[in-house]
Amino acid sequence: MNRILTYEVKKEQENLRIEQYLRRHRYSRQNLTELKKMPDSILVNGSPRYLKQRLAAGDVLTVHIQETESSEHIPPISIPLDIVYEDEDILVINKPAGMPTHPSMNNYTNTLANGLAWYFQTQGKAFVFRCTNRLDRDTSGLTVVAKHMLSSNILSSMAVHHEVSREYLALVRGSVTPAQGTIHAPLSRKPGSIIERMVDFENGESAVTHYRVIKEQNGHSLVSLQLETGRTHQIRIHMKYLGFPLIGDYLYNPDMEYIRRQALHCCRLAFCHPVSGEYIAFSAPLPMDMQNVLTPAKDMIKQSPARYGHNSE
Numbered sequence: 608m609n610r611i612l613t614y615e616v617k618k619e620q621e622n623l624r625i626e627q628y629l630r631r632h633r634y635s636r637q638n639l640t641e642l643k644k645m646p647d648s649i650l651v652n653g654s655p656r657y658l659k660q661r662l663a664a665g666d667v668l669t670v671h672i673q674e675t676e677s678s679e680h681i682p683p684i685s686i687p688l689d690i691v692y693e694d695e696d697i698l699v700i701n702k703p704a705g706m707p708t709h710p711s712m713n714n715y716t717n718t719l720a721n722g723l724a725w726y727f728q729t730q731g732k733a734f735v736f737r738c739t740n741r742l743d744r745d746t747s748g749l750t751v752v753a754k755h756m757l758s759s760n761i762l763s764s765m766a767v768h769h770e771v772s773r774e775y776l777a778l779v780r781g782s783v784t785p786a787q788g789t790i791h792a793p794l795s796r797k798p799g800s801i802i803e804r805m806v807d808f809e810n811g812e813s814a815v816t817h818y819r820v821i822k823e824q825n826g827h828s829l830v831s832l833q834l835e836t837g838r839t840h841q842i843r844i845h846m847k848y849l850g851f852p853l854i855g856d857y858l859y860n861p862d863m864e865y866i867r868r869q870a871l872h873c874c875r876l877a878f879c880h881p882v883s884g885e886y887i888a889f890s891a892p893l894p895m896d897m898q899n900v901l902t903p904a905k906d907m908i909k910q911s912p913a914r915y916g917h918n919s920e
Contacts, residue, residue, distance in 0.1 A: 608672070608674045608727075608732055608733055608734060608735070608754055608755045609671070609672065609673055609674070609732075610671075610672040610695055610696070610754070610755045610757070611669060611670070611671050611672075612669070612670045612672070612757075612882065613667060613668070613669050613670075614628070614632070614667070614668045614669075614670075615665070615666075615667055615668075616628070616662045616663065616664055616665060616666040616667075616668060617664065618664040620662065620664070621662060621663050621664040621666075622661050622662070622663075623661065623662055624658065624659050624660065624661055624662075625649060625651070625656060625657070625658045625659070625660055625661075625662060625668065626639055626658040626659065628662055628668065629658075629670070633757075633760070633761045633764065633881075634757060634760070635760045635764075637756075637760070638756055638757055638760055639658060641756060642658075642670065642672070643658065645671065645672070645673045646673070647671060648670065648671045648672070648673065649668075649669075649670060649671075650668070650669040650671070651666050651667070651668055651669075652666055652667055653667075653669075672755050672756060672757060674733055674735060674755060674756065675733050676733055676735075677724065677727070677728075677733045677734050677735060678720070678724065678734065678735050678736045680710065681709075681710055681718075681720045681721060681724045681736055682715070682716055682721060682724065683721065683724040683725035683728045684716050684717070684721035684722060684724070684725055685722075685725050686706075686717070686719075686721060686722030686725065687722070688700055688719075688722045688723070688726060689701040689702075689703070691749065691889050691891065692887075692889055695754065695882075696753070696754055696755065696757075696758040696880070696881060696882045697751055697752065697753055697754060697758055697762070697880070697881065698723070698751070698752040698754060699749060699750070699751050699752075699876065699889050700719065700749070700750055700751075700752065701747075701748060701749055701891040702719055702742055702746075702747060702748060702749075702750050703747055703894070704744075704745050704746065704747040704868050704894065704896065705744065705745060705868065706718065706719055706744065707719070707744040708720065708738055708741045708742060708744070708750070709736065709738065709741070714744070719738070719750070719752075720736040720738075723736060723752065724736070734754075735755075735756075736752070737752060737753040737754075737756075737759040738750060738751075738752050738753075739751045739752070739753060739759070739762040739763060739766055739771070740766065740771065740773060740837070740873070740876070742873060743840075743869070743871075745855075745868035745869050745871075746869060746871045746872070746873065747871070747872045747873070747891075747894050748775070748871075748872045748873025748874060748891050749873045749874070749875070749876045749889055749890075749891050750873070750876075751771075751876060751878075753881070757881070757882070758881045758882060761881035761882070762878075762881050765878060765879070765881070766837065769835065769836075770878060770879065771876065771877075771878040772833070772875070772876070772877040772878065772888075773833065773834050773837075773873060773875070773876055774831060774832070774833050774873070774874055774875035774876075775831070775832045775833075775834070775842055775871060775872060775873050775874065776821070776829060776830070776831060776832075776871075776872045776874045776893055776897070777829075777830045777832060777842060777846060777853050777870055777871050777872075778827050778828070778829060778830070778853065778854055778855075778866070778870035778897055778900050778901070779827065779828050779830060779846060779851040779852065779853060779854060779870075780826060780827055780828075780851070780854060780862065781826070781827070781828065781851065782820075782823055782828060783818075783820050783828045783830060783849070783851050786819065786820040787818060787819035787820065788817075788818060788819075789815060789816070789817050789818075790814075790815070790816045790817075790818065790845040790848065790849060791813075791814075791815055792806045792808070792811075792814060792844075792845055792848050793806065793807055793808055793810075793811030793812055793813050793814055794806060794807065794811045794812060794814045794838045794839070794840075794841060794844055795807035795810050795811040795812065802858065803840075803858055803859075804838070804839055804840045804844050805844065806844060806848050812836075812838060813836060814836050814838045814841050814844075814845065815834075815835035815836050816832055816833070816834060816835065816836075816841060816842060816845045817832065817833045817835065818830050818831065818832045818833075818845075818846075818849075819831050822901075824901040824902075824903075825900065825901050825902060825903050827854070827865075827900055827901060828851070829893075829901060830846070830851075831874075832846075840858070840859075842871060843856055843858070843859050843869060843871070844859065847859050847860060853869045853870050853871055854866055854869075854870050854900070855867060855868050855869050855870050856869040856870075857869070865899070865900045866896055866897065866899075866900055867896075868896075870896075870897050870900065872891070872893060872894060872897060873891070874890060874891055874892075874893065875888065875889065875890045875891075876888070876889050877889070
């Protein structure tokens, strides 16, 4: 991936070393180390410069990020991708349920990473897979992928400092009470399991989830959730702790009557763009399998009578 970034040095920034200037623009030390290895990656007024050299007001600083190698062990596979947004720095993708984010032992060729590897290969571009908010395989919705090392570093830092707003929609049985609130319940790994987590007030890491009921229909509640922290399985564990586990959750509530995966969807992402600083927000509609849970059977028959063995008259 190639990316050229240009900065004009202001009066109050003169006499800064180039490395100081870039650090103030959220380049990490690792980013600067990598830039040193790239040919002609730092130019001032069109001429190569070292990072320790100083800048003058009015200088034009050009940074050329040159990434020529792609992620190893991610075979490119032609997989349809629902790309919601793309520019030179990031991709926002609406991931379907059932698609793992990255390859693992049992899912080596059917992941989001495989699809992106193919997407960039067809453009003749190298691509290192850097996903900022990784969704579980069976969680659908929005995820943001960095296209180069700088946007990745800045997005990761933003996530750590809670600068990325994430809203999820979940389905549970019954009427959630209270209808809105905040769940403070620290989480830790469940003893004897490498996957499951549990509420653990003695040894767990802080976890905070804000929730509110959007609507109740067909015996279920649609709940909006916003994460203040991003622990593994946080929403799934917190809603179970509240007494209203997500339906379809094979780990924590194998209630598969209406849906065959945890009924969880990331419906909104909002953050300041890692390079331009512009505030941006994205949304993804509730997927059909979750919509169907909220639709009474009689209405579903009207919508698709053949599917339910009824004749249309």
